[in-house]
Amino acid sequence: MSTVMTKAINLKLVRNENERSEPEVQKEVVYDTKGLNLWYGETHALKNINMDIKEKEVTAIIGPSGCGKSTYLKTLNRMVELVPIVKTSGQITYKGKNILDKSFRVEDLRTQVGMVFQKANPFPKSIYENIAYGPKIHGIKNKKILDEIVENSLRGAFIWDELKDRLNDNAYGLSGGQQQRLCIARCLAVEPNVILMDEPTSALDPKSTLRIEELVQELKKDYAIVIVTHNMQQAARISDKTAFFLNGEIIEYDKTDHIFNNPADERTGDYISGRFG
Amino acid sequence: MAANNKNRMSVSEMIEQQKQKRKFFNQLERLVPSLLLIIASISVLTTVGIIYTLFAESVAFFRNVPILDFFTGTVLKPLSQNPEFGVLPLLNGTIISTVIAMLVAGPIGMMSAIYLSEYAPDNVRRVLKPLLEILAGVPTIVYGFFAFTFVTPLLRMIFPSIEATNILSPGIIMGVMIIPMIASLSEDAMSSVPNSMREGALALGSTKLETTFKVVIPAALSGIVASFVLGISRAIGETMIVAIASGSSKNFSFDITGSMQTMTAYIVEVAGGEAAAGTTIYYSLYAVALTLFVFTLIMNLLAKYISRKFREEY
Numbered sequence: 390m391s392t393v394m395t396k397a398i399n400l401k402l403v404r405n406e407n408e409r410s411e412p413e414v415q416k417e418v419v420y421d422t423k424g425l426n427l428w429y430g431e432t433h434a435l436k437n438i439n440m441d442i443k444e445k446e447v448t449a450i451i452g453p454s455g456c457g458k459s460t461y462l463k464t465l466n467r468m469v470e471l472v473p474i475v476k477t478s479g480q481i482t483y484k485g486k487n488i489l490d491k492s493f494r495v496e497d498l499r500t501q502v503g504m505v506f507q508k509a510n511p512f513p514k515s516i517y518e519n520i521a522y523g524p525k526i527h528g529i530k531n532k533k534i535l536d537e538i539v540e541n542s543l544r545g546a547f548i549w550d551e552l553k554d555r556l557n558d559n560a561y562g563l564s565g566g567q568q569q570r571l572c573i574a575r576c577l578a579v580e581p582n583v584i585l586m587d588e589p590t591s592a593l594d595p596k597s598t599l600r601i602e603e604l605v606q607e608l609k610k611d612y613a614i615v616i617v618t619h620n621m622q623q624a625a626r627i628s629d630k631t632a633f634f635l636n637g638e639i640i641e642y643d644k645t646d647h648i649f650n651n652p653a654d655e656r657t658g659d660y661i662s663g664r665f666g
Numbered sequence: 667m668a669a670n671n672k673n674r675m676s677v678s679e680m681i682e683q684q685k686q687k688r689k690f691f692n693q694l695e696r697l698v699p700s701l702l703l704i705i706a707s708i709s710v711l712t713t714v715g716i717i718y719t720l721f722a723e724s725v726a727f728f729r730n731v732p733i734l735d736f737f738t739g740t741v742l743k744p745l746s747q748n749p750e751f752g753v754l755p756l757l758n759g760t761i762i763s764t765v766i767a768m769l770v771a772g773p774i775g776m777m778s779a780i781y782l783s784e785y786a787p788d789n790v791r792r793v794l795k796p797l798l799e800i801l802a803g804v805p806t807i808v809y810g811f812f813a814f815t816f817v818t819p820l821l822r823m824i825f826p827s828i829e830a831t832n833i834l835s836p837g838i839i840m841g842v843m844i845i846p847m848i849a850s851l852s853e854d855a856m857s858s859v860p861n862s863m864r865e866g867a868l869a870l871g872s873t874k875l876e877t878t879f880k881v882v883i884p885a886a887l888s889g890i891v892a893s894f895v896l897g898i899s900r901a902i903g904e905t906m907i908v909a910i911a912s913g914s915s916k917n918f919s920f921d922i923t924g925s926m927q928t929m930t931a932y933i934v935e936v937a938g939g940e941a942a943a944g945t946t947i948y949y950s951l952y953a954v955a956l957t958l959f960v961f962t963l964i965m966n967l968l969a970k971y972i973s974r975k976f977r978e979e980y
Binding site: 466468471473496497498499500503504506508510511512513514522523526527572575576579 | 787860862863865866867868869870871872873876880881884885
């Protein structure tokens with residue numbers, strides 16, 4: 390195991406030890422996945438997934454490429470259905486309702502579950518319009534309220550001070566890291582309950598990555614965050630729980646320090662110590 | 667190796683020998699850029715020549731007819747005893763037929779583009795788009811007699827007083843002709859909007875329609891505007907359909923069920939008729955052609971301005 394990683398994990402251990410001394414608050418389950426199977430045509434991409442995700446926690450999903458981690462994330466807001474050949478079985482309960490039920494209105498789900506993508510995807514509009522887009526499509530027209538939402542969202546993503554004087558500039562003039570934080574702010578503007586992040590820092594430099602990670606730590610005070618990452622140190626640094634996916638199955642899902650220090654399954658240990666993947 | 671090929675020259679010797687023969691090609695190589703420049707300038711020179719001729723002959727026309735009378739005159743009587751050359755009836759015919767065509771082609775073309783780019787399953791798109799483009803390959807003369815022999819009688823059921831030659835029917839048919847152009851070009855523009863933007867909008871809880879109208883179309887707007895302008899230019903320049911189906915009445919009126927003449931149809935009529943070289947009516951051809959040219963030029967400049975103003979860069 391590399392020294393950097395050992396250090397990261399040790400830090401994590403110390404922190405978790407401190408946290409453990411605080412009284413454990415009962416956290417509400419946001420997502421409850423039971424017996425989820427998913428096929429892309431004939432390919433069985435997710436096999437019997439059982440997993441619950443709690444509020445005010447960061448849940449990391451790690452695993453090698455093609456293990457189904459992004460697919461699972463996209464199932465949580467049903468973006469996976471953009472691929473027309475997808476079939477699912479099983480259920481995912483979000484706040485007491487099965488979201489895989491076809492009668493569930495997918496727009497309502499996505500309004501409550503924000504998503505941040507691997508590559509920042511701002512709209513080719515001004516910074517202001519990017520943030521105001523979400524509230525506007527949901528019927529908020531009052532300019533004063535929109536101004537307030539834009540400011541609060543940008544503050545929430547810790548990017549207000551950088552951008553407050555250029556709200557009318559095109560979002561594509563921003564750096565990659567700023568664009569990604571803008572996308573997070575855009576997501577905050579509709580006040581979701583959950584934020585899904587699909588490798589949000591994989592296209593960013595270390596400094597921007599650090600800022601996003603700090604932001605995730607802030608956001609988890611109010612939101613449930615599910616983050617898919619290729620970067621195991623990142624999972625160790627920022628998550629409370631980690632799920633290890635392999636070939637469409639969950640091999641192990643536990644507290645992050647358990648996964649990284651005391652994995653129950655040999656394959657988990659092999660993966661996090663860099664023996665494959 | 668070399669021992670095996672004793673009878674043969676070495677490769678470098680052969681290259682040396684060939685060099686002599688290649689001298690001609692080397693010289694040609696040096697001439698290629700200038701040759702290509704000459705060939706490429708043919709089209710530019712032709713355009714310059716056309717513009718020069720238009721201006722030169724128009725000047726001759728404006729010596730006989732005051733320029734102000736030409737552009738503000740509502741009476742066009744080229745063949746009468748006291749000929750009058752007001753271009754407004756022709757301009758009016760051109761604008762009205764173009765507006766009718768765009769009222770047909772704009773919405774239908776746009777809706778088709780939205781369906782093809784955002785809603786149609788892959789296999790439907792693969793069949794529909796080429797089919798649509800076949801429409802663009804129908805010769806305009808066919809559209810012309812179709813307007814005359816089919817659409818006009820059909821319109822008579824709605825407007826009993828419609829004339830046998832009228833501006834409405836060729837206007838509609840020109841619109842039909844332009845639909846594939848707008849649909850195809852707008853579809854290209856919309857399809858090239860990255861999927862990540864659609865995903866971003868959908869992930870915020872937009873419906874598909876909201877995503878299309880608030881994200882995809884704004885992002886593709888410059889291409890869409892370009893397709894509309896091409897459509898308008900096509901309608902302005904269209905000749906055969908109006909020459910056949912809209913008659914040759916040179917009245918300055920706004921009655922779309924009546925006959926009107928467009929600039930292009932006037933040129934056809936005069937050029938194919940009795941205009942002797944050097945007469946005023948002959949020169950009027952050039953003046954009308956110049957007006958047509960300036961008209962489309964303004965359209966194109968306007969389009970450039972609009973698409974630059976509305977472009978959402980990504």
